[in-house]
Amino acid sequence: MKILISGGGLAGLAVACFLEEAGHDVEIIEAKNKEVYPEYVVDFFGAGLEVLKRRGMRRKLDSLKKNFDFSSFAIKKLYEENQDKIVSLSIRDLRDLFCHQLKSSIHYETRIHEIETNSCGSKVVLSSGKEETYDLVILAEGVHSHTRKLLFPETKIEDLDLYFSVCTKEKRDESKVIGSTLNPKISASYDYEQLEICYPVTLEDEASFVMSRKPQESKDCHHFYTGKMELVILQKAFKGRVVMLGDTLGSLSPLSGQGSSMAVYQAHVLVGLIEKHKSVKRALQEYEEEVLPHIQRIQKEVRTTKNLLFPKSRLKYLFVTKLGVLLFRLGLFNHRIKKMFAVHYYDFLSRAKK
Numbered sequence: 001m002k003i004l005i006s007g008g009g010l011a012g013l014a015v016a017c018f019l020e021e022a023g024h025d026v027e028i029i030e031a032k033n034k035e036v037y038p039e040y041v042v043d044f045f046g047a048g049l050e051v052l053k054r055r056g057m058r059r060k061l062d063s064l065k066k067n068f069d070f071s072s073f074a075i076k077k078l079y080e081e082n083q084d085k086i087v088s089l090s091i092r093d094l095r096d097l098f099c100h101q102l103k104s105s106i107h108y109e110t111r112i113h114e115i116e117t118n119s120c121g122s123k124v125v126l127s128s129g130k131e132e133t134y135d136l137v138i139l140a141e142g143v144h145s146h147t148r149k150l151l152f153p154e155t156k157i158e159d160l161d162l163y164f165s166v167c168t169k170e171k172r173d174e175s176k177v178i179g180s181t182l183n184p185k186i187s188a189s190y191d192y193e194q195l196e197i198c199y200p201v202t203l204e205d206e207a208s209f210v211m212s213r214k215p216q217e218s219k220d221c222h223h224f225y226t227g228k229m230e231l232v233i234l235q236k237a238f239k240g241r242v243v244m245l246g247d248t249l250g251s252l253s254p255l256s257g258q259g260s261s262m263a264v265y266q267a268h269v270l271v272g273l274i275e276k277h278k279s280v281k282r283a284l285q286e287y288e289e290e291v292l293p294h295i296q297r298i299q300k301e302v303r304t305t306k307n308l309l310f311p312k313s314r315l316k317y318l319f320v321t322k323l324g325v326l327l328f329r330l331g332l333f334n335h336r337i338k339k340m341f342a343v344h345y346y347d348f349l350s351r352a353k354k
């Protein structure tokens with residue numbers, strides 16, 4: 001099949017790789033210039049990790065692993081017990097893992113200008129002026145996908161009223177520190193007005209924050225990524241010969257810690273189903289039935305996590321920052337962390353080919 005992939009983020013690159021492996025003719029377009037990709041560290045676990053294991057990419061992935069210093073971290077034991085089930089690495093390295101395997105090149109600074117789709121194919125006009133009909137168009141344009149707006153105007157974006165920021169802290173302002181995080185080595189300001197949760201990334205001087213107000217750039221912080229947390233709510237995954245993937249289909253927000261894993265998992269399921277069924281329509285229908293319930297379940301968990309970590313009432317807030325941390329240290333939330341490692345959804349994969 002001749003397939004256009006719009007978006008050169010993790011989801012687009014993963015699906016491009018898997019499609020090439022299956023012998024399809026792939027074209028990838030990316031709106032940005034090659035150089036401007038954000039960088040942050042992701043925890044990669046669950047279904048996505050299992051996919052890479054099955055596809056013989058696990059060893060390469062492990063070689064990109066960043067080492068955390070968990071010596072004083074409350075969930076150190078859990079991480080140790082689950083070492084083989086989680087890989088923490090830079091999103092850039094994860095993206096490059098797929099990029100380096102690609103045979104097709106990426107057309108940067110190119111977007112879909114116009115698109116029409118029906119059950120036989122998708123007619124596309126690109127910003128470069130090129131006009132082409134594809135057997136399938138895959139939208140992997142991230143949370144604010146422009147093409148999704150054209151084809152799925154019913155999409156809802158749920159604002160979680162939270163911001164995240166990943167930055168390098170060169171100097172810590174100890175005067176603002178009135179509490180401690182789960183890792184005593186990393187401090188956070190627990191100020192109700194500017195509720196802030198901070199956790200270590202890879203090095204002591206790198207930190208990521210989740211907060212209820214837009215983070216201000218300060219002199220002692222070098223921000224390299226900041227954004228709003230949003231969930232993409234959709235009841236459909238395809239229309240005609242256009243299908244969605246990754247954050248375009250159902251952004252889970254960094255609170256879930258599963259966006260990259262789900263993107264790789266969805267790519268694997270989609271390609272597996274295209275291989276399994278002769279009918280593209282049947283493959284897309286089964287893909288939709290398979291992936292939407294997982295997205296909805298994880299989004300539900302995200303809302304629970306949000307209400308737990310960022311409660312509206314001052315009383316609950318005190319519970320989180322004082323008693324909650326204590327209970328966490330005692331291991332009372334371990335079952336929830338274990339759930340995060342998502343061992344329980346490995347079996348979903350068995351439905352997809354491979």
Ligand SMILES: Cc1cc2nc3c(=O)[nH]c(=O)nc-3n(C[C@H](O)[C@H](O)[C@H](O)COP(=O)(O)OP(=O)(O)OC[C@H]3O[C@@H](n4cnc5c(N)ncnc54)[C@H](O)[C@@H]3O)c2cc1C
Pocket residue numbers: 006007008009010011012029030031032040041042043044045091110111112140141142143144145146147164166225227245246247248252253254256257258259260261262263
């Ligand atoms: C701070 C942070 C921490 C995170 N932590 C974790 C974690 O611990 N574990 C985890 O699993 N996930 C995590 N995630 C989520 C994960 O990174 C994302 O879910 C995943 O990268 C989504 O990939 P994507 O390709 O769908 O979207 P994106 O990465 O947004 O890629 C979309 C691409 O499409 C391009 N594009 C946009 N519009 C167009 C257009 N019109 N035409 C062509 N191209 C277009 C964009 O430029 C971009 O390159 C985190 C995310 C953030 C921001």
